[in-house]
Amino acid sequence: MSPRTGRRAGESGTREAVLEAARERFADLGYDGATIRAIAADAGVDSALVHHFYGTKEQLFAEAVGFPAVPSEVLAKVMEGGLTKLGDSVIRSILTLWETDDGAERIAALLRSAVANESAMRMLREFLTSAILRVVAIRLEVADAEFRASLVASQLLGLAMARYVFQLRPLASASLEEIANAIAPTLQRYLTGRISSA
């Protein structure tokens, strides 16, 4: 997110001020409570400039806290494969994000800070709920959709914790292929299969 050539001097400082303001607002008010308007005011710029720099609130949040992806972008890609391949598509997209560059470190750092800090936890919980669980639920168009999405979240959260934070072997040393093959059917059932005994 470095400024492109041709922009005016000082843009990089302004971009950083917006990110700083965003981090503070999200930490203080949570994901739902923070607004682009208030973040812009804190940084002394216009809302339009915040949108110009960072796009939507979701995109700004991902950038500000180092979330390893913009969920709506990942979801759009994941849904392309259709409902029957959803589990496989979700786990492979997530693993691709987590396992490249500094993805694993970023997700571990995010989890650590959320567990250590109540405002970071609230921020992440609201983001997961508003930007992921509800969005997935709407797209699923089935009963219990939010419960289904939260089951998926539990398996993915546990995978991240076990592999990156606890580094529990042999899961921590398994290949992406082994993990994807093992976990895809779980996510598929949580999203579209039978989850109750009734």
Added chain:
Amino acid sequence: MSPRTGRRAGESGTREAVLEAARERFADLGYDGATIRAIAADAGVDSALVHHFYGTKEQLFAEAVGFPAVPSEVLAKVMEGGLTKLGDSVIRSILTLWETDDGAERIAALLRSAVANESAMRMLREFLTSAILRVVAIRLEVADAEFRASLVASQLLGLAMARYVFQLRPLASASLEEIANAIAPTLQRYLTGRISSA
């Protein structure tokens, strides 16, 4: 673990000294490295007295760190139902432990301290590996048994994180029955089903 009537005066102080020594040794040397002999020496008592008070190293560890159960005892009970009901039996036993008394609080506190503190993390990782994953793997008698056990650990870890630490709705407010029904088939497949595409 308060002293029963009829024991000699000072027993309660001795028991507490053993627990204190155990907490320090486990934190310093991990679960694998700490020995009953060294813990006894630290507390100024005989190893036999430590065994008399707390049983095995596994039982002492569970008592010292507030682990919500002694894994080998839970496993023995879980295996009684046979391999075909393993998933259901595991999730119901775990939920029964987590949802009674201060179980949820204890598991959340354990996870928080492990994430915040490297020696607590090592201690818990070694305990999970030595007292649970390897024991389950031996009982399963299948290929990839440790990988299978670590997949189970990932789902249970994620459930604990999502429900008790993140308090992610609607998972956090779902009934035990809903959770058990949704997650039992996952654990069953991880333990005895097909987990690879090969």
